[in-house]
Amino acid sequence: MRLFHGTDNAEIARPTVLTLGVFDGVHLGHQRIMRTVVERACAVGAVPTVITFDPHPRAVLRPETEPPHLQTFDQKIEAFGVLGVEQTIVIRFTEEFARVRAEEFLRDVVRDRLQAREVYLGRGFAFGRNREGNIDLLREVSGRLGFHADEVPEVRLRSQRISSSRIRELLAEGRVGLARRMLGRPYGVEGRVVRGYERGRTIGFPTANLQPQNRVIPNSGVYVTATLIEGVWRRSVTNIGARPTFEEAGAPSVETYVMDWSGDLYGDVVRVRFLYRLRAERKFKSVEELKQQIEYDVRRASRYFSNKWVRHSLSVV
Secondary structure, three states: OEEEEOOOOOOOOOOEEEEEOOOOOOOHHHHHHHHHHHHHHHHHOOEEEEEEEEOOHHHHHOHHHOOOOOOOHHHHHHHHHHOOOOEEEEEEOOHHHHOOOHHHHHHHHHHHHOOEEEEEEEOOOOEOHHHOEOHHHHHHHHHHHOOEEEEEOOOEEOOEEOOHHHHHHHHHOOOHHHHHHHHOOOEEEEEEEEOOOOHHHHOOOOOEEEEEOOOOOOOOEEEEEEEEEOOEEEEEEEEEEOOOOOOOOOOOEEEEEEOOOOOOOOOOEEEEEEEEEEEOOOOOOOHHHHHHHHHHHHHHHHHHHHOHHHHHHHOEO
16 A cells, blocks of 8 residues: 655555545444445546544644544554555644645645545545535535545444544443444554563463553453464453552553463564453452462453354454
8 A cells, every 4th residue: 555644745646536534443434434435446447545644633733632542553554455545645734734725625635636536525524724624515616626525424333423432432441342343343452562570470371561552442351352473363361450469559551361372472562452351350369369360261261262253253263
């Protein structure tokens, strides 16, 4: 996939069918937009293209309201490529750019630079000065500028609108199952494995202590997870929390025990996907009681992975 920072780069492929937005999380609603762009681009012989912004517009205009991101920037761009997007234009969002009129942007960038044949917006998205670039304006000016414009219907689940903010709320509550349904995939974090206190090793359950790059971490508790090691998703159990059995006020940590695997992950960057919440984190009376609980957690995780549908859908070994 071609990735361009700004719109002045040479050799940007054209013509295009495109969309624009922040797309944090690339959830099912975003995926519908991407599929529309990819399908229409294929139909008219154009390049499926996404225009996105970095940093998040709120970080510039109202920093106090900027939400924690569900994905790192690289994770988001990777997700675009998986969905078939061939070209991503990353516009640096500044106060100066925020003052650009929507119609000016459509004329100078979308039409002249990218030679768009079709443009699609997600419901409710707006761009340009004072957010004037909504779907109504887009439809009004598209005829004059020579491209087709339309809005992609939103996706709903259980009568709820799927949104990045709703997914953040679900993860904060530990409801990774429903978050997974809205994302269309398990929520995952990525980070480097660092040395911890190695207490798990002393009780027979060595864990990888993860320093997540992602800002959104599920609520504290114990989860059935899948951990990507050397290109293979492996069965695992992950604890998020402050280790209350050992410490009164420990810093929150993400510690993963990879089942039926041994090796040294220190310094490696790994990915962990959250599949099912087993229980809340709690303080145990003794290390032996904690060990017994971990053994029970691992048995429950094994039963979860024994489900044929789980093995088939997740390709976990």
